[in-house]
Amino acid sequence: MRILIRALGALALARLSYLPAAPLHAQAPNPAYRIEPRPNTAAELASRFTVPQIEILEMLNRRDRGHLVRADPPVPGIVVPVTWVDDPMAYSPFPQAWPAAEPRAKVIVVHQAMQAFGAYESGRLVRWGPVSTGRKETATPEGSFNLTWRARSRRSTDNEDWLLEWYFNFVNERGVSFHLFDLPGYPASHACVRLLLRDAQWLYGWGEQWSLDDSRREIMMPGTPVVILGAYPFGSPPAWLSLDALSVPVTLPAALAVTTVRTPTPLFAGAAAGSDRSANPDIRPLAGRIAPALRSRTYSDRPAPLVPSPPRTR
Numbered sequence: 001m002r003i004l005i006r007a008l009g010a011l012a013l014a015r016l017s018y019l020p021a022a023p024l025h026a027q028a029p030n031p032a033y034r035i036e037p038r039p040n041t042a043a044e045l046a047s048r049f050t051v052p053q054i055e056i057l058e059m060l061n062r063r064d065r066g067h068l069v070r071a072d073p074p075v076p077g078i079v080v081p082v083t084w085v086d087d088p089m090a091y092s093p094f095p096q097a098w099p100a101a102e103p104r105a106k107v108i109v110v111h112q113a114m115q116a117f118g119a120y121e122s123g124r125l126v127r128w129g130p131v132s133t134g135r136k137e138t139a140t141p142e143g144s145f146n147l148t149w150r151a152r153s154r155r156s157t158d159n160e161d162w163l164l165e166w167y168f169n170f171v172n173e174r175g176v177s178f179h180l181f182d183l184p185g186y187p188a189s190h191a192c193v194r195l196l197l198r199d200a201q202w203l204y205g206w207g208e209q210w211s212l213d214d215s216r217r218e219i220m221m222p223g224t225p226v227v228i229l230g231a232y233p234f235g236s237p238p239a240w241l242s243l244d245a246l247s248v249p250v251t252l253p254a255a256l257a258v259t260t261v262r263t264p265t266p267l268f269a270g271a272a273a274g275s276d277r278s279a280n281p282d283i284r285p286l287a288g289r290i291a292p293a294l295r296s297r298t299y300s301d302r303p304a305p306l307v308p309s310p311p312r313t314r
Contacts, residue, residue: 031090033060033246035077039069055198056081056088062115062130062240063185064196073186079241092128093240094118095249100256106208108147109227110193111250112140114239115186117193119206127206129199132183134191136234141191144257145170147207147223154179158190166200168207170226178203187232227256 039045045068049057058064060079068078081091089096093114101107102123110117112133119127134140148169156162157175169177178193180200188194195203211221229252239245 030247030249031085032082033079033243034082035241035243036080038071038075038078041069042066045069052086053084056084056091058183058196059088059128059130060091060240061185062132062183062238064183067182067184070184073184075185075238075241079243079246089125089128092118092125093246093250094125094128095252096125098123098125098252100252100254104225104256106206106224107227107256108203108207108224109229109252110140111229112142112187112232113230114245114250115232116240117195117199119203127199127202129196130183132181132185132189132194133187133228133232134189135187136232138190139231140187140189140193140228141171141174141176142228142231145226145228146210147226148172148210149223150204150207150209152204156190164192166195166197166204168204170223186238187234225256227253229253 039048042065045054045065054065054068057068057078057080060081061068061075063070093111093116094109098107098109098118098120100123101120104120105122107120108117109120110131110133115131115133117129117131118125149172150168152167153163153165154167156164162181164177164179164181167177167179169175171177174191176191176193178195178200180197181189181192181194183194183196208224210219210223212218213220
């Protein structure tokens with residue numbers, strides 16, 4: 001009897017071992033959404049939604065909390081999940097797996113039409129968030145790039161009253177970067193990719209800088225790959241406010257282009273450390289970086305009161 005039981009047990013295990021494995025790249029169904037009236041005040045927003053829900057609304061509507069209640073630009077309402085879940089990843093417009101990115105340890109993709117970024121580790125989505133890319137006159141360049149250098153804060157080259165915090169450059173010769181700034185619900189930057197505070201801080205610590213030789217003229221190791229997909233369709237309704245567009249994940253390239261890493265030019269590589277065009281690495285651990293004395297912890301398109309500030313950069 002014992003021999004028979006052992007034989008049956010071994011047979012059962014053998015059958016289990018031949019069961020098909022669950023697919024590694026299974027994509028969960030996209031959640032359902034609806035359009036609700038836009039809150040008119042911050043108090044109304046707080047009374048209708050919890051803090052975690054407001055953070056998800058920021059992501060879905062591509063607006064920071066302050067802009068969720070603004071009437072400009074006009075929108076039919078705000079996008080709200082039919083069923084709330086705690087995990088913001090459930091609302092990602094990006095696929096959970098990107099096979100083309102599997103050979104890369106880390107890749108950042110920015111989808112301009114959807115005004116969103118996704119961060120992948122070995123082809124698996126680990127984070128996503130809303131962005132505001134370049135306006136029509138100063139569009140964010142599309143193509144393949146690499147993170148170059150980062151700085152805890154910098155003055156904008158367009159307006160010294162704009163403080164750009166959690167700054168991570170990816171087009172060194174143009175000063176184009178990821179950084180914290182307003183998300184108004186449309187492309188509004190001067191070519192940079194604006195992020196929410198929590199996303200800018202996360203990317204600052206997660207992304208890998210380039211490594212330069214002692215002369216700061218040669219790139220020994222490029223930084224994390226950055227893929228800017230497409231151009232924003234100015235004049236068309238925002239895709240993230242379309243319930244049909246939200247029903248399916250965006251399509252990512254089947255192959256990653258080989259990035260052409262440009263050697264820093266003498267002008268930019270040798271620039272002063274205070275210039276946002278310089279190859280100025282911040283190699284300290286994130287926990288050890290001390291924030292500079294700032295005039296304000298807020299950020300806005302509106303000029304802040306004038307106070308002593310670092311020398312102006314180009």
